[in-house]
Every structure is written in structure tokens, then in C-alpha cells.
Amino acid sequence: xxxxxxxxxxxxxxxxxxxxxxxxxxxxxxxxxxxxxxxxxxxxxxxxxxxxxxxxxxxxxxxxxxxxxxxxxxxxxxxxxxxxxxxxxxxxxxxxxxxxxxxxxxxxxxxxxxxxxxxxxxxxxxxxxxxxxxxxxxxxxxxxxxxxxxxxxxxxxxxxxxxxxxxxxxxxxxxxxxxxxxxxxxxxxxxxxxxxxxxxxxxxxx
Amino acid sequence: xxxxxxxxxxxxxxxxxxxxxxxxxxxxxxxxxxxxxxxxxxxxxxxxxxxxxxxxxxxxxxxxxxxxxxxxxxxxxxxxxxxxxxxxxxxxxxxxxxxxxxxxxxxxxxxxxxxxxxxxxxxxxxxxxxxxxxxxxxxxxxxxxxxxxxxxxxxxxxxxxxxxxxxxxxxxxxxxxxxxxxxxxxxxxxxxxxxxxxxxxxxxxx
Amino acid sequence: xxxxxxxxxxxxxxxxxxxxxxxxxxxxxxxxxxxxxxxxxxxxxxxxxxxxxxxxxxxxxxxxxxxxxxxxxxxxxxxxxxxxxxxxxxxxxxxxxxxxxxxxxxxxxxxxxxxxxxxxxxxxxxxxxxxxxxxxxxxxxxxxxxxxxxxxxxxxxxxxxxxxxxxxxxxxxxxxxxxxxxxxxxxxxxxxxxxxxxxxxxxxxx
Amino acid sequence: xxxxxxxxxxxxxxxxxxxxxxxxxxxxxxxxxxxxxxxxxxxxxxxxxxxxxxxxxxxxxxxxxxxxxxxxxxxxxxxxxxxxxxxxxxxxxxxxxxxxxxxxxxxxxxxxxxxxxxxxxxxxxxxxxxxxxxxxxxxxxxxxxxxxxxxxxxxxxxxxxxxxxxxxxxxxxxxxxxxxxxxxxxxxxxxxxxxxxxxxxxxxxx
DNA sequence: CACTAATCGAGACGGTACGTCTAGTCTTAGA
DNA sequence: TCTAAGACTAGACGTACCGTCTCGATTAGTG
Numbered sequence: 001x002x003x004x005x006x007x008x009x010x011x012x013x014x015x016x017x018x019x020x021x022x023x024x025x026x027x028x029x030x031x032x033x034x035x036x037x038x039x040x041x042x043x044x045x046x047x048x049x050x051x052x053x054x055x056x057x058x059x060x061x062x063x064x065x066x067x068x069x070x071x072x073x074x075x076x077x078x079x080x081x082x083x084x085x086x087x088x089x090x091x092x093x094x095x096x097x098x099x100x101x102x103x104x105x106x107x108x109x110x111x112x113x114x115x116x117x118x119x120x121x122x123x124x125x126x127x128x129x130x131x132x133x134x135x136x137x138x139x140x141x142x143x144x145x146x147x148x149x150x151x152x153x154x155x156x157x158x159x160x161x162x163x164x165x166x167x168x169x170x171x172x173x174x175x176x177x178x179x180x181x182x183x184x185x186x187x188x189x190x191x192x193x194x195x196x197x198x199x200x201x202x203x204x205x206x
Numbered sequence: 207x208x209x210x211x212x213x214x215x216x217x218x219x220x221x222x223x224x225x226x227x228x229x230x231x232x233x234x235x236x237x238x239x240x241x242x243x244x245x246x247x248x249x250x251x252x253x254x255x256x257x258x259x260x261x262x263x264x265x266x267x268x269x270x271x272x273x274x275x276x277x278x279x280x281x282x283x284x285x286x287x288x289x290x291x292x293x294x295x296x297x298x299x300x301x302x303x304x305x306x307x308x309x310x311x312x313x314x315x316x317x318x319x320x321x322x323x324x325x326x327x328x329x330x331x332x333x334x335x336x337x338x339x340x341x342x343x344x345x346x347x348x349x350x351x352x353x354x355x356x357x358x359x360x361x362x363x364x365x366x367x368x369x370x371x372x373x374x375x376x377x378x379x380x381x382x383x384x385x386x387x388x389x390x391x392x393x394x395x396x397x398x399x400x401x402x403x404x405x406x407x408x409x410x411x412x
Numbered sequence: 413x414x415x416x417x418x419x420x421x422x423x424x425x426x427x428x429x430x431x432x433x434x435x436x437x438x439x440x441x442x443x444x445x446x447x448x449x450x451x452x453x454x455x456x457x458x459x460x461x462x463x464x465x466x467x468x469x470x471x472x473x474x475x476x477x478x479x480x481x482x483x484x485x486x487x488x489x490x491x492x493x494x495x496x497x498x499x500x501x502x503x504x505x506x507x508x509x510x511x512x513x514x515x516x517x518x519x520x521x522x523x524x525x526x527x528x529x530x531x532x533x534x535x536x537x538x539x540x541x542x543x544x545x546x547x548x549x550x551x552x553x554x555x556x557x558x559x560x561x562x563x564x565x566x567x568x569x570x571x572x573x574x575x576x577x578x579x580x581x582x583x584x585x586x587x588x589x590x591x592x593x594x595x596x597x598x599x600x601x602x603x604x605x606x607x608x609x610x611x612x613x614x615x616x617x618x
Numbered sequence: 619x620x621x622x623x624x625x626x627x628x629x630x631x632x633x634x635x636x637x638x639x640x641x642x643x644x645x646x647x648x649x650x651x652x653x654x655x656x657x658x659x660x661x662x663x664x665x666x667x668x669x670x671x672x673x674x675x676x677x678x679x680x681x682x683x684x685x686x687x688x689x690x691x692x693x694x695x696x697x698x699x700x701x702x703x704x705x706x707x708x709x710x711x712x713x714x715x716x717x718x719x720x721x722x723x724x725x726x727x728x729x730x731x732x733x734x735x736x737x738x739x740x741x742x743x744x745x746x747x748x749x750x751x752x753x754x755x756x757x758x759x760x761x762x763x764x765x766x767x768x769x770x771x772x773x774x775x776x777x778x779x780x781x782x783x784x785x786x787x788x789x790x791x792x793x794x795x796x797x798x799x800x801x802x803x804x805x806x807x808x809x810x811x812x813x814x815x816x817x818x819x820x821x822x823x824x
Numbered sequence: 825c826a827c828t829a830a831t832c833g834a835g836a837c838g839g840t841a842c843g844t845c846t847a848g849t850c851t852t853a854g855a
Numbered sequence: 856t857c858t859a860a861g862a863c864t865a866g867a868c869g870t871a872c873c874g875t876c877t878c879g880a881t882t883a884g885t886g
Contacts, residue, residue: 022858043330046846057859062848092408116329119385123319123326124249129387137386157407164389165398166407168379173371176378179325179385180343181335183370192371200406201363201372202298226836226878252867263838268869432852432862455742458841469864474843504820528741531797535731535738536661541799549798569819576801577791577810578819584794585786591737591797592755593747595782604783612818613775613784614710638830638883666872675833680874 021064028054029061033075038110042072042117069121069128076114077135082106084139086147092156095147096194100170104190107178112185116178141167169197227270234260235267239281244316248278248323275327275334282320283341288312290345292353298362301353302400306376310396313384318391322384347373375403433476440466441473445487450522454484454529481533481540488526489547494518496551498559504568507559509606512582516602519590524597528590553579581609639682646672647679651693656728660690660735687739687746694732695753700724702757704765710774713765715812718788722808725796730803734796759785787815 032054036045047068051058065071086099106112122129141164148163157166173193177185238260242251253274257264271277292305312318328335347370354369363372379399383391444466448457459480463470477483498511518524534541553576560575569578585605589597650672654663665686669676683689704717724730740747759782766781775784791811795803 025858041330047848048846051859055859057861058848059850059860060858113329120326120329122387123323123385124247133387137388141388155409158405158409161402161407162398165379165395165402168382168399169375169402169407172378172382173374175382175385176374179329179381181328181339182343182347189371192368193374196367196371196375196406197403198406198408199364200402200404200408201367201375202404202406203362203364204410226834228836228877231837253869254867257838261838263836263840264869265839265871266837269836432860434851434862437863453742459843460841463864467864469862469866470843471845471865472863475862525741532738532741534799535735535797536659545799549800553800568821570817570821573814573819574810577807577814580791580794580811581787581814581819584790585783587797588786588790588793591741591793593740593751594755594759601783604780605786608779608783608787608818609815610818610820611776612814612816612820613779613787614816614818615774615776616822638832640831640882643832664872665874669833673833675831675835676874677834677876678832681831 025054025056025060026064029056029064029071030075030078032056033071034079037072037076037114042114042121045072047071066127067125069118069125070131072114073118073128073131073135076111076118080106080111084143086143088147088150090154092151093194093198096170096198097191099144099147100174100194101187101190103171104174104185104187107174108185112178119175119179140171144171166197170194231260231262231266232270235262235270235277236281236284238262239277240285243278243282243320248320248327251278253277272333273331275324275331276337278320279324279334279337279341282317282324286312286317290349292349294353294356296360298357299400299404302376302404303397305350305353306380306400307393307396309377310380310391310393313380314391318384325381325385346377350377372403376400437466437468437472438476441468441476441483442487442490444468445483446491449484449488449526454526454533457484459483478539479537481530481537482543484526485530485540485543485547488523488530492518492523496555498555500559500562502566504563505606505610508582508610509603511556511559512586512606513599513602515583516586516597516599519586520597524590531587531591552583556583578609582606643672643674643678644682647674647682647689648693648696650674651689652697655690655694655732660732660739663690665689684745685743687736687743688749690732691736691746691749691753694729694736698724698729702761704761706765706768708772710769711812711816714788714816715809717762717765718792718812719805719808721789722792722803722805725792726803730796737793737797758789762789784815788812 029050032050033045036049036053045068047058047061050056050068050071051061061071065074083102087095089095107115118128118132122132144167145163148157148166151157152159152161152163157163170193174185174190177183177189183189235256238256239251242255242259251274253264253267256262256274256277257267267277271280289308293301295301313321324334324338328338350373351369354363354372357363358365358367358369363369376399380391380396383389383395389395441462444462445457448461448465457480459470459473462468462480462483463473473483477486495514499507501507519527530540530544534544556579557575560569560578563569564571564573564575569575582605586597586602589595589601595601647668650668651663654667654671663686665676665679668674668686668689669679679689683692701720705713707713725733736746736750740750762785763781766775766784769775770777770779770781775781788811792803792808795801795807801807
């Protein structure tokens with residue numbers, strides 16, 4: 001390849017980006033990925049099989065996604081459409097419980113296992129980890145942060161509270177149970193977590 | 207052979223079972239696994255390489271461990287020796303902070319990445335998941351439970367508190383940060399989590 | 413995809429089949445097989461080692477040959493190029509002796525051991541047996557048959573003779589000595605066999 | 619071990635040789651070998667399986683036989699008991715035909731495939747080759763030689779005939795057909811071979 | 825008749841190769 | 856030019872046997 005070709009290619013990929021990417025191949029790939037995920041589970045999937053089922057060349061997948069996890073995550077995310085937004089009724093405890101319960105239900109469903117597998121896969125796949133952070137973790141925390149900030153502004157939360165830590169305390173237990181299989185995820189647990197987080201474990205010393 | 211002999215033979219083969227497992231092979235395998243883990247990371251390891259480095263037949267590994275993850279976990283656990291026990295000075299907040307900080311330090315160290323990889327691997331490896339639950343999660347929670355129960359008995363915790371939920375709220379954030387890579391694990395975070403969990407997020411309504 | 417397209421696709425895959433087999437891999441495989449055969453002998457060879465020496469993936473070998481024996485036989489046959497054709501000088505005894513001696517020399521050479529190993533291997537490898545029959549036994553017998561038929565037409569052979577049996581009697585002793593290691597193969601033996609076969613063992617009763 | 623001990627040991631092993639070999643183990647091994655040969659064929663057998671079926675330690679087999687082939691050959695030979703002796707009625711052609719047909723029948727039976735497998739195995743197993751030569755080939759040829767010598771003495775065979783070559787010509791075709799699978803072995807073929815060998819292929823030139 | 829050493833069954837061991845699978849790259853024909 | 860198809864190198868998978876090596880538990884023959 002000549003120097004000029006190279007330059008052109010670089011420019012076009014960054015700037016012009018005609019993006020001859022064929023939408024039909026993208027769709028077929030994601031559909032196949034989702035179908036295989038639901039049928040066989042994350043571990044049993046391979047890029048080879050996704051390509052075969054999608055009627056798409058392997059190269060086409062490697063061209064547009066950095067790893068198996070990235071394909072599967074995109075497919076699952078597109079399908080999952082878990083609500084990000086909070087109802088803000090003013091009843092802090094109720095609104096939080098609604099939100100936490102909603103995620104808990106997803107985690108308890110078959111798709112919960114797939115999320116777990118993806119988080120698991122991300123431990124050895126930086127691209128997937130990146131995608132997960134960007135398209136799952138950060139948006140969720142952003143909305144939660146806004147919600148809690150409003151509650152704080154209304155004086156419903158301790159004024160000295162670090163909201164990042166608050167989010168950790170409320171949501172981390174769901175991920176813990178999802179990934180450690182210590183005990184099942186259910187609505188009672190979700191509600192109890194919100195309750196304990198808001199009230200605190202310690203007796204009131206004042 | 208007499209009937210009695212036969213019975214004896216059967217019993218001895220089932221019950222006494224001298225288990226001719228050779229300790230030297232076990233040691234070599236675990237040492238090799240640990241060395242490779244530290245050198246290349248969990249993802250880059252293979253049973254083949256563990257066997258080669260240990261100077262052990264692959265079959266010998268497959269004979270005694272159900273999966274790569276199980277070998278690595280046993281090796282890491284043996285080496286880690288993270289303290290399980292709590293100092294119980296009576297100062298609940300201080301004791302919890304000490305304990306949580308200690309685990310946080312492990313998670314922040316290189317071995318934290320290995321623990322993350324193992325928890326990740328457990329999502330697709332039931333044997334590893336089982337081992338993790340049995341030899342990591344449950345013992346830790348058992349000690350934490352005893353500790354919190356004593357605090358509760360002393361009247362330091364809310365009498366209506368579900369201690370399982372309490373443990374979740376205190377420790378889950380560490381696993382969350384370990385696995386989701388949202389933000390680094392450090393001592394300040396550990397202390398803030400303990401603090402928020404004990405005090406609660408909400409303003410005191412009374 | 414239209415119905416016609418589908419039909420075309422099916423037909424082209426079955427009939428046209430461009431066979432994208434890469435000649436360079438075929439060559440490297442056969443060369444490596446021959447080199448290993450000559451160096452270590454048939455028994456000590458493995459598909460693994462052929463692949464390694466050829467710089468070829470194992471799968472590529474398994475894709476195109478049904479067994480180790482089939483690869484080795486193809487390699488040896490390509491290299492051996494034993495003459496099939498007969499000089500037909502009209503002197504039946506001399507021509508046969510020339511031909512039998514020629515094969516006897518091959519059998520007495522190092523390649524003879526390899527042929528023996530291949531015939532041995534064919535006893536438990538139907539694919540190799542098939543290849544041996546198709547590319548060694550049958551062509552040889554076809555030429556021998558044509559030669560003997562001409563001699564018979566010229567009145568040099570008994571008119572009631574079953575030529576298949578005639579071929580057996582002349583050539584089988586070479587295979588017998590090759591495989592049973594009863595006594596060495598040499599030119600004197602080859603000539604004696606031709607002589608005895610033509611003349612017969614019995615005294616002439618007329 | 620002292621020098622004297624060593625000497626004693628050597629002597630006793632060579633001379634006294636109490637041979638504590640347990641006949642029951644030998645029997646069980648050979649029976650198991652034969653059963654597996656008949657059930658699965660030579661290629662599918664392993665020393666491991668023979669030992670397991672015989673209820674015998676692998677070491678015991680390795681102690682007394684040099685290779686799988688040697689065990690199987692001993693087992694088959696013990697069971698086969700093909701007649702070695704010739705009826706000598708004076709009718710040379712008839713007696714030979716009887717004998718050749720008898721071996722042809724064995725080769726055409728399932729045990730023929732096993733003999734073929736053993737001859738095949740002998741190509742890569744010197745111990746088996748040795749056993750085959752000693753206990754199959756040589757005894758057979760010895761008897762044939764004696765028989766043909768008598769015929770020669772009676773003036774039924776050409777006085778200048780090399781009897782080794784004569785034996786080759788008569789019996790080799792059976793081995794050829796057994797091992798090359800060119801055409802089936804049947805009684806007609808056996809008779810035709812004897813006939814052609816005795817009479818010769820060529821027209822009588824005198 | 826007890827002793828003692830070879831033999832036995834069992835099966836773990838270090839190895840090697842098997843045949844399969846998938847990764848990720850490369851080649852080719854066709855749209 | 857980009858795609859699908861799929862062949863390619865590479866190498867791990869988990870299994871099967873190899874032949875060697877303990878390990879106690881039988882056996883014989885000997886002392």
C-alpha cells in the first residue's frame with residue numbers, strides 16, 4: 001500500500017468516514033448473537049458460530065467489534081432496554097425501592113446470568129470492560145447521581161454524604177449477589193437493602 | 207475368596223481409601239499455577255502450561271481438579287492467607303474499618319486482579335463458583351456474621367436489622383469496585399463506606 | 413435470497429466447487445511426511461510432527477487426508493515412481509524377470525520397509541487400505557495383466573491359465589518375503605520365482 | 619547388594635528359576651485378550667483394557683510379554699490350532715490342495731482378519747515379528763518342506779527345484795490376498811493356485 | 825510352619841499424541 | 856470495494872494409553 005493510500009484510508013476512517021458498513025450485516029450479527037446467547041449461554045458462544053448463524057463472514061465481525069463480549073453486550077443492551085430514569089414522587093424510599101427492585105428483577109431473570117457472564121468476561125477483556133463501563137455503569141450512576149442530588153437538595157439526605165458512596169451502598173449488593181451466588185436476588189432483599197442503607201445499621205447514638 | 211474377605215475388600219476400598227495422591231505433584235502444580243498467575247495473569251494461563259511448568263502430566267491435574275479455575279483458586283487462596291478474624295475492641299466503627307480496609311488493600315493489589323479474574327471465571331465454571339462460595343464467600347460471611355451479632359447483642363446495631371443485608375451493604379461495594387472498575391479502591395473509600403453504612407444515607411427523621 | 417439464487421448456490425457448492433485448497437500446504441505436508449518417514453520410520457511418525465515440520469496446522473492435514481497412513485502413502489508413492497511398464501522384448505522369461513527384479517530391489521531397499529509398514533498399517537486403516545489398492549495394487553496388476561495377456565495371445569502361456577492366479581504366483585512371493593521376514597529379498601530369489609512359476613514345480617507327466 | 623548376592627541372583631534367575639508366575643493370571647490375560655480381539659478387533663485393543671478385563675495388573679502383562687501383539691498372538695495361536703500336518707496319500711496335487719484350502723479357510727474366517735492385523739502389527743513390532751516367525755511361519759514351512767522333500771524323493775517334483783521357492787509360490791498367494799484385499803480368498807482360488815504352481819504358467823516348450 | 829521374597833491387583837504418575845475446536849488472519853470469487 | 860465463504864497457522868482442549876513406579880496384600884517355596 002502506498003503512503004498516499006494509507007493517508008487516505010486514515011483520513012477517511014476518521015474524518016470522511018463513508019462508513020460503507022452494511023446495516024444488514026450488523027443486524028444479522030446482533031440478532032444471531034442474541035439468539036445464541038439466549039439458546040446456549042455466553043460461555044458456549046463463539047464468534048465462529050455467530051458468523052455462521054448470521055450468514056456473515058468472520059472477518060466482518062472482527063472488523064466492527066473488538067471481541068466476542070463486545071458483540072454480545074451490544075446485542076443484549078439493545079434488547080434489554082432497562083429503564084434508566086427514576087420516577088421522582090418525592091418519596092425517596094419508595095422511589096429508590098422501585099428502581100432497585102426493577103434492576104433486581106432483571107438480574108434475577110435469565111438475562112441476569114448473561115449480565116453476570118459479561119461482567120465476568122470483562123475481567124479478561126479490556127474492550128468489553130470499557131463498553132460495560134461506558135454503556136452500562138456510567139449512565140446508570142449518572143441518573144442515580146442526579147436523583148440523589150435532588151433528594152439531598154431537598155434535605156432528605158445527610159448533607160455531608162458522599163453520593164458516590166451512597167450509590168455504591170445501595171446498588172453494589174445487587175451485583176454482589178448476582179456474581180457471588182451467595183443467595184438469590186428477590187424483591188424482599190432489594191427493599192431491605194434500600195431500607196438499611198437509608199436508615200443505617202447502627203443504633204442512633206443521639 | 208471367602209464372603210468375609212470380599213466384604214472386607216469392598217469396605218476398605220470404599221472407606222479406608224489410602225488415596226495414593228502424591229503430595230509432591232500437588233505442590234508442584236499449585237506452585238506452577240501461582241507462578242504463572244503472577245507472571246501472565248489468569249486469562250493467559252492454560253492447564254497445558256501449568257502441567258509443563260510443574261513437570262506434571264496433564265492427567266494428574268485433571269484427576270484432582272475439575273477446572274483451571276479450581277487449581278488457580280486453590281493456589282491463590284493458599285498463598286493469600288487474608289485474615290479472616292476480627293479484632294473486637296468494642297469500637298464497632300473502628301473494627302469494621304480495619305477489616306474492610308484490609309480486604310480493600312488486597313483487592314487493590316495485583317492479587318485483586320486475580321481475584322476479579324477468578325470471580326469472573328466463576329460465572330461460566332460451576333466448579334470454580336462452588337469453590338469460591340465454599341472457601342471464600344461463606345467463611346468470610348461467617349466471621350462477619352459472628353462479629354456483627356456480638357455488636358448487635360451489645361446494642362450497637364439496630365435490633366431489627368437483618369445482618370445478612372448488613373454484611374451486603376458493608377462489603378458489596380468493594381466487590382463492585384473490584385469488578386466494575388468504576389473507580390479505584392482505596393482506604394478512604396473503605397472508611398467512607400463503613401461510615402455511611404453505619405450512619406445511613408438519610409437524615410434522621412426524628 | 414430468491415429461490416433461484418438458493419438453487420444456484422447449492423448447485424455451485426456441490427458441482428463447481430472451486431476447491432480453494434492451497435497447493436503450498438499440500439507440498440509442505442508431503443515433503444515433511446517423506447522426510448520424517450526416511451528419518452524416523454513410519455511407526456515413529458505422528459500427524460502432530462508432520463504438521464510441525466511442515467509449518468502447517470493439524471487441521472489442514474485432517475481436512476485433506478483421512479489418516480496418517482494416507483498422507484505417508486501419497487508422499488512415498490509420489491517419490492517412489494516405480495516403473496509400471498514392461499519392456500516387451502518377446503522373451504517372456506527375461507521380461508518378467510526384469511520386472512520382478514525391479515520390484516524386488518525396491519522392496520529390499522529402505523523404502524521396502526516403509527511399504528511393509530504401510531501395508532501393515534492398512535490392516536487397521538480402511539482408508540489406507542483403499543488408497544493402497546487403488547494406487548498401488550490395481551495399477552500394477554492392470555499392467556501385468558496386459559503383459560501376460562499378450563504373451564498368452566502369442567501362445568507363450570497355457571491357454572487355460574487364469575491370469576489372475578498367474579499374477580498371484582509370480583508376485584505374491586515378493587510381498588510374502590517383504591512382510592514375513594522369512595528370508596531376504598534378492599535378485600536370485602526373484603529370478604528363481606519367475607523360473608519356477610513359468611516351468612511349474614511338478615515333473616512333466618507327459 | 620553384595621557381589622555374591624548379585625551372582626546368586628543371576629544364577630538363580632537363569633538356572634534355578636523357580637518362576638513363581640501365576641498360571642491363573644496367564645490364563646485370565648490370554649482369555650481376556652482373545653475375547654477383546656473377537657469383540658473389538660486388534661486395533662481397538664489396548665494393554666490397559668486387557669488388564670482391566672482380566673482383572674490383572676498392567677505390570678503383570680508387561681512382566682511376561684514384550685508387547686500387545688505378543689499377548690494377542692499367543693492367545694490366538696493357542697485358540698486357532700490350525701493343523702500343521704499333511705496327509706500324505708501319494709496324490710501330490712490332492713494333498714497340497716487339501717492343505718492350502720485348509721489355511722485359506724482360516725484366512726477367510728474372522729480370525730483371518732486377526733492374523734492379518736498381527737502380520738500388520740509385526741511390521742512395527744520386532745517382538746511380534748519374532749514370535750510370528752518362530753511360532754507360525756517356520757513351523758509351517760518346516761512341515762511343508764518335509765512334505766515336498768518326500769514328493770521330490772518320489773520323483774514327483776522337478777529334481778532341480780529349490781523347495782523354498784516352491785513353498786513361496788504355493789503359499790504366498792494366500793498371504794497376498796489376505797493382506798492386500800485384492801480379491802476374496804476362496805477354495806476355488808486355493809485349488810487354482812496349487813494347480814498353476816505345479817503345472818507352471820508357460821506352455822511346455824518340449 | 826513361619827518366614828521371606830517374588831508376584832500379584834490396583835492405580836497414580838510423567839508423557840505423548842490423539843482428533844476437535846476456536847482464535848484471528850489471509851485468500852478468493854462474486855455482487 | 857466490500858462481502859461471504861472458508862482455508863489457513865497456531866495452539867489449547869480433554870481423553871486415552873503408554874510404560875514405569877509405588878503400594879499393600881497374597882502366595883509359594885525354603886529354612
